[in-house]
Amino acid sequence: MTPMTLLTRVRGDITRQHVDAVVNAANSSLLGGGGVDGAIHRVGGPEILAECRALRAGRLPGGLPTGQAVATTAGRLPARWVIHTVGPVYSRAEDRSHLLASCYRESLRVAAELGAETVAFPAVSAGVYGWPVADAARVAVRTVAAAGGDGPFAELRFVLFDDRAFAAFDAELQALGPQPPGENR
Ligand code: ADP
DSSP states (O other): OOTTOEEEEEESOGGGOOEEEEEEEEOTTOSOOSHHHHHHHHHHOHHHHHHHHHHHHTTOTTOOOTTOEEEEEOTTSSEEEEEEEEOOOOOSSSOOHHHHHHHHHHHHHHHHHHTOSEEEEOOTTSSTTOOOHHHHHHHHHHHHHHHGGGSOOSEEEEEESSHHHHHHHHHHHHHTOOOOTTTTO
């Protein structure tokens, strides 16, 4: 993290974020789903799905693997790009946190390639994919704090849909320790 990168959190809707790139908690088909994915396609309009279909017809015939990320237009969203990433389904039997961390790292890598300076993330895997939100927050915040320094980022924002998720991310961000002035407001 460069000293100038703000790590922030808001309670809100990912489709209303005025940022360069919003991250989508997609599924590997890239052809839409519920939760964040449904909202992004609903609000962003058909251009996003058209680019997803083109990716499936081109370089991703088998879909996007878990832990990877790929960008499309953001259509009518107040952002320039959507970065689609596929979170792992939570498993009690198997530790898949490296795949969840990979979602954030790969999304940041794609964002940096695009030149996105502001990026908004949802709580990947913490919805339908069943990840306990406190642990999802721990993986998300630690990974973004560690990997966010490799890009041109001014602000990396976590967007949490409900109070519980917000509290979990807030606690993890506070646990990072003192931040330069203006951070984490
Ligand atoms: P996954 O399938 O990866 O679990 P979901 O979209 O089901 O993804 O949920 C991920 C998280 O995003 C959950 O905490 C859910 O409450 C939250 N969420 C759902 N809709 C939105 C939205 N429009 N903006 C921000 N977060 C959302």
